[in-house]
Amino acid sequence: MEIKIEDLKVLFSEEQLQTRIKELAKELNELYKGEEVIAVCVLKGAVMFATDLVKYLDMPLKMEFIRLSSYGSSTSTSGKVNAVEIKLPDLNGKNVLIIEDIVDTGLTAKFLIDFMHVNFNVKSLKFCSLLDKKMTRKVDIEPDFYGFEVDDKFVVGYGLDYDGYYRNLRYIGYKEL
Numbered sequence: 451m452e453i454k455i456e457d458l459k460v461l462f463s464e465e466q467l468q469t470r471i472k473e474l475a476k477e478l479n480e481l482y483k484g485e486e487v488i489a490v491c492v493l494k495g496a497v498m499f500a501t502d503l504v505k506y507l508d509m510p511l512k513m514e515f516i517r518l519s520s521y522g523s524s525t526s527t528s529g530k531v532n533a534v535e536i537k538l539p540d541l542n543g544k545n546v547l548i549i550e551d552i553v554d555t556g557l558t559a560k561f562l563i564d565f566m567h568v569n570f571n572v573k574s575l576k577f578c579s580l581l582d583k584k585m586t587r588k589v590d591i592e593p594d595f596y597g598f599e600v601d602d603k604f605v606v607g608y609g610l611d612y613d614g615y616y617r618n619l620r621y622i623g624y625k626e627l
């Protein structure tokens with residue numbers, strides 16, 4: 451499948467994304483009640499979402515970034531997750547909030563959650579994903595927070611790429627098949 455910019459249909463507009471992000475931030479502010487949070491952004495896809503979300507979080511907060519293997523130029527999952535670059539500070543006793551772009555098969559989310567529990571004795575661990583493709587799940591895992599549910603379509607924009615492109619779009623789009 452090739453995706454050209456003129457083929458893209460808007461799935462979630464800039465306004466819809468920003469409105470929902472503010473709602474999620476409100477829920478997170480209520481959850482953490484001013485306690486310190488370490489926000490772990492999963493590169494590269496979650497970068498737009500994470501940077502917008504944290505602007506509305508009002509507790510003391512530090513940002514960390516980790517990078518895992520991605521789809522490359524393909525539009526279907528390889529089913530394998532490899533830790534490419536995980537350099538994190540000591541997260542023992544911390545409230546850790548993982549910020550991801552999309553949960554598809556759930557393998558990445560499971561890998562990250564297991565990774566945190568194996569390596570750290572965290573105070574709390576929450577998983578927040580902008581999008582949730584519930585229909586394509588292969589492992590039994592649910593994000594604690596998510597922005598929007600999407601059905602089984604390949605989406606791009608607002609951090610999500612196709613062959614490295616379209617991350618800079620302010621909306622989330624898809625190609626109608």
Ligand code: 5GP
Binds near residue numbers: 495610611
């Ligand atoms: P999972 O491990 O849950 O199958 O996949 C998670 C990762 O696959 C996401 O972080 C994202 O990078 C990629 N991914 C899954 N679905 C899509 C999609 O529709 N569009 C894009 N651009 N990436 C996706």
